[in-house]
Amino acid sequence: MISSFIAFSLLSTPKPELSGWSLLNDASHRAFNFFVERSHPVTGFTKDRSSNFAEQDDSGHVVASVAAIGFALSAYAVGEHRGWMTRDVAVKKARNTVQHMIDTAPKSHGWYYHWLNWETGKIEWNSEVSTIDSAIFWCGLILCEQALKDPVLTKMTNKILGEIDWKYMRTNGGSKPSKLTYTMGFRDKFLDAEWSEYSENAMIYLLGLGVDSSTPPATWTAFERKKVTAFGKTGLTGGPLFMHQMSQIFFDFKGKRDSLGIDYWANSRLMTQFQIQYCTKNPKMYKGYSANIWGLSACDVPDGYGAQGFPAGYLGDNFDTGTLAPPSALASVMFTPKESLAAADAFYKMYRSSYGRYGFSSGINPTKDWHSKDMIGIDQGQMMLGIENARDGWPNKTFMNHPAIKLGMKRAGFRATNEGPVENRAVFKK
Numbered sequence: 001m002i003s004s005f006i007a008f009s010l011l012s013t014p015k016p017e018l019s020g021w022s023l024l025n026d027a028s029h030r031a032f033n034f035f036v037e038r039s040h041p042v043t044g045f046t047k048d049r050s051s052n053f054a055e056q057d058d059s060g061h062v063v064a065s066v067a068a069i070g071f072a073l074s075a076y077a078v079g080e081h082r083g084w085m086t087r088d089v090a091v092k093k094a095r096n097t098v099q100h101m102i103d104t105a106p107k108s109h110g111w112y113y114h115w116l117n118w119e120t121g122k123i124e125w126n127s128e129v130s131t132i133d134s135a136i137f138w139c140g141l142i143l144c145e146q147a148l149k150d151p152v153l154t155k156m157t158n159k160i161l162g163e164i165d166w167k168y169m170r171t172n173g174g175s176k177p178s179k180l181t182y183t184m185g186f187r188d189k190f191l192d193a194e195w196s197e198y199s200e201n202a203m204i205y206l207l208g209l210g211v212d213s214s215t216p217p218a219t220w221t222a223f224e225r226k227k228v229t230a231f232g233k234t235g236l237t238g239g240p241l242f243m244h245q246m247s248q249i250f251f252d253f254k255g256k257r258d259s260l261g262i263d264y265w266a267n268s269r270l271m272t273q274f275q276i277q278y279c280t281k282n283p284k285m286y287k288g289y290s291a292n293i294w295g296l297s298a299c300d301v302p303d304g305y306g307a308q309g310f311p312a313g314y315l316g317d318n319f320d321t322g323t324l325a326p327p328s329a330l331a332s333v334m335f336t337p338k339e340s341l342a343a344a345d346a347f348y349k350m351y352r353s354s355y356g357r358y359g360f361s362s363g364i365n366p367t368k369d370w371h372s373k374d375m376i377g378i379d380q381g382q383m384m385l386g387i388e389n390a391r392d393g394w395p396n397k398t399f400m401n402h403p404a405i406k407l408g409m410k411r412a413g414f415r416a417t418n419e420g421p422v423e424n425r426a427v428f429k430k
Contacts, residue, residue, distance in 0.1 A: 023345065029082075034075075040118045046072040048063050064118035065114060067137060069101065080147065082388075095152055108129045112137060114133045136246070139399070146402050167215075208408070228311040230310070236427065239313035240309035244271045249396075255416055256415060259414075261429035263426070272335050272340075275295070288324070296308035306321065322365050326344075
């Protein structure tokens with residue numbers, strides 16, 4: 001195995017000749033390095049964000065996220081598959097991390113808190129119990145377990161999945177026994193916010209259907225599918241790109257329709273194409289936007305953190321503030337390979353200063369001549385898995401082999417369809 005120090009020395013200096021798949025290979029490897037270098041050596045808990053340019057974070061930078069921990073487990077699986085990490089090291093890191101998630105990380109009814117201290121596991125930032133961050137962790141855990149096939153890791157995985165009380169988060173602790181949608185979380189009381197519309201939430205519902213056979217199949221059709229229309233075509237939801245990537249970096253929807261006849265892979269491709277067309281038109285006349293410079297998603301912005309997207313969806317008038325998320329444009333390579341490769345080349349050529357030790361920074365705003373100094377773990381994880389799925393489909397194939405995942409897809413009514421090339425398929429069955 002190449003040590004993380006040597007790996008960093010090999011990857012820290014951007015190479016002018018990088019382009020196309022050589023650039024995406026480099027970006028994926030740098031993302032892997034993020035999870036190796038920014039996971040605590042004792043607990044294995046992974047920082048939510050880290051400097052993309054400084055060698056070390058400051059001493060106060062101690063917050064991990066459960067979602068980032070799930071992506072770290074994914075990274076160990078990818079690293080072993082790609083030869084960036086030996087199997088022995090991958091198994092050791094995965095076992096250690098998962099054991100600390102069992103013994104140290106606080107949870108409620110099997111669901112995890114969003115923010116943890118990366119060293120102690122204590123709750124940070126008055127964190128909520130988060131259904132989506134728990135789901136991302138479980139997906140990363142399942143991918144890692146399926147990839148490494150280590151009996152100890154499998155036993156720990158089964159323990160974690162077996163302790164999840166799905167009904168508790170669906171019925172608000174039993175106070176709403178007929179409710180079919182999941183709450184977004186719990187902090188002193190159940191949050192008012194629900195996963196009541198199609199978004200990145202697909203993973204929660206499919207996991208619930210597969211891990212707990214008593215979960216009603218009607219949960220899959222209970223959340224709303226809002227239609228959006230742009231450039232003469234109609235799809236689902238709109239909004240930030242991550243909403244169309246998060247579940248599908250794990251779940252394979254390609255060439256399939258659910259019980260409602262919807263092709264969600266085709267929808268994610270369409271939403272990406274909408275963004276490219278929007279940024280090409282650039283109605284707000286922001287600097288930099290073009291057919292190759294695009295990517296509206298959740299990311300760092302000049303005054304903090306925000307979400308951009310098109311069509312606007314729930315974002316309203318704040319759907320475009322001039323900040324783009326290069327990692328999201330790269331993550332879409334699993335839907336739009338030609339366009340995402342062109343975007344990677346363009347970002348690298350035009351905004352080279354935003355490409356640091358872990359790849360492209362979270363956000364760039366060309367109009368303000370600004371880019372984020374940090375890299376965010378969930379951005380890295382989505383980008384890495386999007387790239388790896390576009391390369392050979394290995395993450396999707398490996399994850400989908402788990403019995404609970406197969407069952408969840410079956411209970412949601414997913415079936416393979418024979419409709420010609422997937423790139424030409426409509427979102428809705430006519």
